[in-house]
Amino acid sequence: MNQHPNQVQAYQPRQQVQSAQPIPMPNRVGQATAVEQSRAVAEVQAAIVVAQQCPRNISLAVSQMNESCRQKGLADRAFFRFPRARQTVSGASVHLARELARCWGNVQYGVSELRRDDEVGQSEMQAWAWDVQTNTRSSSTFIVPHKRDTKEDGPKPLTDMRDVYENNANNGARRLREAIFSILPQWFVEDAKELCNQTLADGGGRTVAQRSAEAIGMFEKGGITRDQLETKLGRKTDQWTHHDIAQLEVIFTSLQRGEVTRDEEFPAERITEEHLKAPTKQPAQVTGDKSEEAGR
Missing domain, CATH: 3.30.390 (Enolase-like; domain 1)
Incomplete structure (x- = not known):
């Protein structure tokens, strides 16, 4: 069956378009909420x-x-x-x-x-x-x-x-x-990180000896000894540098914040099989009158 040219319509496949579901909104919006919403929009636009x-x-x-x-x-x-x-x-x-x-x-x-x-x-x-x-x-x-x-x-x-x-x-x-x-x-x-590291290493113009003494004193209050600090840094106190003390300051701050624990940073020394097999030192013998007093 022929159709009139004015009645010819372009063929368009049917598409099933799902209607968008409305966003659930509260039944009642208070005045304070409405003001806050308007303020937030205005603040973003102003920024x-x-x-x-x-x-x-x-x-x-x-x-x-x-x-x-x-x-x-x-x-x-x-x-x-x-x-x-x-x-x-x-x-x-x-x-x-x-x-x-x-x-x-x-x-x-x-x-x-x-x-x-x-x-x-x-x-x-x-x-x-x-x-x-x-x-x-x-x-x-x-x-x-x-x-x-x-x-x-x-x-x-x-x-x-x-x-x-x-x-x-x-x-x-x-x-x-x-x-x-x-x-x-x-x-x-x-x-910025490099500058902060330099600031920590500088120490406010104090010498390494002064900063070392302060660091040791801070850690000793928490029960951490000088030997543990030397083990942590891998060198003796007289060999410490500004960067070593800066590392200790970061550790001390992290301990205070609870980011790390004392056992994690300064674990107790483990007793190995070599320690158990090592010969024990015999006490020196005392001669003279002191030996007689020790035997009584």
């Missing part, structure tokens, strides 16, 4: 406008980074140490990452707890960092179990609210550190 109108000055950012990394207060907190798989992992800390983000400018970052499930015992969290000027963003969504690993009893459930908060904060800080470092230029981060 983008300001970043475009006031772009960062890289020379000024480098100058601010140099000034910050020369401060011993930052250098003392710029690195971390913690055990993993019978090894010690070390690197730049979240404190250094936050300071570098401030120096670089036009950077926003944060950690959010998206959902907490006390019945299952876990929290869904997100860490993010955003370079507003270049629109470079890094984010990570992760699950944090409400547990803490222990060597004696394995994973231990956390029920106290403060313990859960601190556990979430520690895990969030690690992801936040990586998010910030991922959007910063690599050369900027490496220069």
Whole structure:
């Protein structure tokens, strides 16, 4: 059957298009929530406008980074140490990452707890960092179990609210550190780490002997002897350098924060089969009147 040319329609295959499901919304939104939503949108828009109108000055950012990394207060907190798989992992800390983000400018970052499930015992969290000027963003969504690993009893459930908060904060800080470092230029981060190492090695103008005495005194208060420190560094006290003492300062700070334990950094000396087979020294014989007194 012929159709009139005006009635001819192009053949189009039928497509089954599923209608988008509406996003569930709360039945009632309070005034404070509505104001906060509007404020958040306006804040993001304002940050983008300001970043475009006031772009960062890289020379000024480098100058601010140099000034910050020369401060011993930052250098003392710029690195971390913690055990993993019978090894010690070390690197730049979240404190250094936050300071570098401030120096670089036009950077926003944060950690959010998206959902907490006390019945299952876990929290869904997100860490993010955003370079507003270049629109470079890094984010990570992760699950944090409400547990803490222990060597004696394995994973231990956390029920106290403060313990859960601190556990979430520690895990969030690690992801936040990586998010910030991922959007910063690599050369900027490496220069900052080198300057912090130099600040630790300098020691505020004090001599090696002065810093050695202070380091030994700090560790002895915690029950760690000079011999253990010498074993850790692999050299005697009179051979220590500024870099050796800087390493001890990082270890001491990590011990105070609880990132590592005393046994992990300074394990007890193991008694081997050679020690057991080694001949014992016989006490020297005492002659004269003292031997007679010892025999009485």
